[in-house]
Amino acid sequence: MVFSVVAPTVEHLSLFRDGLWKEQRLLEVVVGDSGTRLLRKHFSDRGQADSEVRYLALASELADGSTPSVLGVADNYVDLRYVEGIRVYNVLELLRELEGIDDRANRIRSLLVERCVASCAALQEVLVRDAGRERADPKLYPVWQKLTTLLEIIDHGLGLGLQMVAIEAEARWAEDCLRQVSCLVPFRDAAPKNLILEWPEMWRGRKSVAEQRRSVRDLVANWSPGAGSPFESNPIVQVDFSSCGELTVPEDDPISLLVHESTWMGEIPGRERLCWLPHDPDETRLAVGLLVRLYRLGGRRLCYLLLHKTGYRRRYAHESVEFYFRALLLAADTTCPELKSLFPAILGAAEAILSRLSGRLSIAHDWFDAAYEPPPGKYYRDVFPY
Secondary structure, rough: EEEEOOOOOOOHHHHHHHOOOOOOOOOOEEEEOOOOOEEEOOOOOOOHHHHHHHHHHHHHHOOOOOOOOOOOOOEEEEEOOOOEEHHHHHHHHHHHOOOOOOOHHHHHHHHHHHHHHHHHHHHHHHOOOOOOOOOOOOEEOOOOHHHHHHHHHHHHHHHOOOHHHHHHHHHHOOOOOHOOOOOOOOOOOOHHEEEEEEOOHOOOOOOHHHHHHHHHHHHHHHOOOOOOOOHHHOEEEEEOOOOOOOEOOOOOHHHHHHHOOOOOOOOOHHHHHHHOOOOOOOEEEEEHHHHHHHHHHHHHHHHHHHOHHHHHHHHOOOOOOHHHHHHHHHHOOOOOOOHHOOOOHHHHHHHHHHHOOOOEEEEEOOOHHHHHHOOOOOOOOOOOOO
């Protein structure tokens, strides 16, 4: 069955542009006075730039090169050390391609994921020491706004007729839960696309995607445990601290990393794997974390597809729209059954989305391109600008 996606309203396009469109961020590569290549990250105001610098300074306590050093600060940008390498996400995807061919690929992928867990857990432990101190009134992650924006766009585009009143009430309740949590952490976003394996030989400025693929294949074919391969020994560098001024549940980082399509090992990790800090397990906290993170991951991809299909093909060409909605429903059936009792309307929306996506979508236009022609920004699939 073919479903023709409904044209978005001006309001929906505006919601997408302001809250979901990643290309509004301005990055550029510049050459410093010493001839060193720098990554210049622009911000809308000095406060945002200062916040990024603040959290990078905290993260530098790890003293192992796991974050890029700050080389300059201005009113609306920060200059960072440019890291030549390949995103962890890209490495994981290249390894996934080999899993049916060479069983060593899955072992290496598991090893790399565990290295990322150790790195991200250490960073979270450092950042949480300062959680909320930047503001007299700590700013919480805006759960209600993030969830309802996604679902308004999706409901309209797919013609689902969702119970938006019930959905908004559940989203409001989820946000209220954050106010009751005593162990909030900075909203880091530890997804594999925010991790770089520092590996100059694999940098896209030197190798094409096809050459990267051949290199990974050859390394896997010759790999033996403990031999010091780049998968095991090259530094993992964490980037993007722009959202750390907002606070969320401690489960968010583990979910971002471990319930991701590129790190997927066939099942939702157990509760002990989804909280790295020494806190007692909390069913409600975990449910809120899973709901918000998996809807944001899946919902952003779906909104790109519905409103900005050109951007979707460039940014998410090899990713599944359905994965994160399926993962949420699987979590409700396994690791976190509390999702069903706490958020029945929002889980029902995930089921309705998957049902619609089981057929074929007809998308007549790239409405976002038509409304903001041409949209500024740079699409990149590896370490910027590639």
